[in-house]
Amino acid sequence: MLRTPTSALTRAAIRTLSTSAVARQESAEAVGTVGNVVVKRPVGGFRILGFFFGFSFASALSIYYLQQENKIASGLLLASVEELQQGTGKVSSHLERLQTVEKELAALKNAGAVKDDVTKVRGEMKKVYDGLHLELLDLRAHVWGVEQDLQKVVKTGELGDF
Incomplete structure (x- = not known):
């Protein structure tokens, strides 16, 4: 550890940062001071420009990714x-x-x-059929009677009650 010219404030800071007596003693015995070490830091404008460039690149990349995800989700939904x-x-x-x-x-x-309608119609049809059958039988009886009269006329040659 390099030691710079110390003031009372830096010595107090070193002592409070030390956690053990051995570490405090080592820091007190440090010799060989070379001078101030200057650490060069980038100028503030370049740091801010780098931050904005990185932020804009990350934002653009995330927007592109979100648009692709949105496009896929919209296609699936459709x-x-x-x-x-x-x-x-x-x-x-x-x-x-x-x-x-x-x-x-x-x-x-x-x-x-x-x-019920079917049985009713069936009964009516039976009545009609029976009536026609009776008329047919009456017609046959009448035709038979006419045949008998005709045969009688043919045999005797006389016309009766006609």
Whole structure:
């Protein structure tokens, strides 16, 4: 350690900085003072200019990085929005198809016959069929009677009650 001409203030500072008695004694016995050592520091303007240059470079680099991250995030968000839009379109088309099927089902329910209606119509048809069958039997009996009268006329050659 080089020792400079000491004043009372610097000696007190050295003593207070020493933590042990041995260190204090070594600092007191230091010899060979050469003089003041001058440390050259850069001029204040260059330090400030260097600071601003470094700050601006770091700021520009961080802004570029943030813009790239923002661009990627925006692209991902846009892709997810488009995917969501396609999914929403599919859901809405399915919903429309379900609504049309429900409308058709309601129309079929209204137009369809109920079991009671079918049995009622069946009974009416049986009555109509039985009535036609009776008329057919009456017609056959009448035709048979006409045939009998015709055969009688042909055999006897006389016209009866006609």
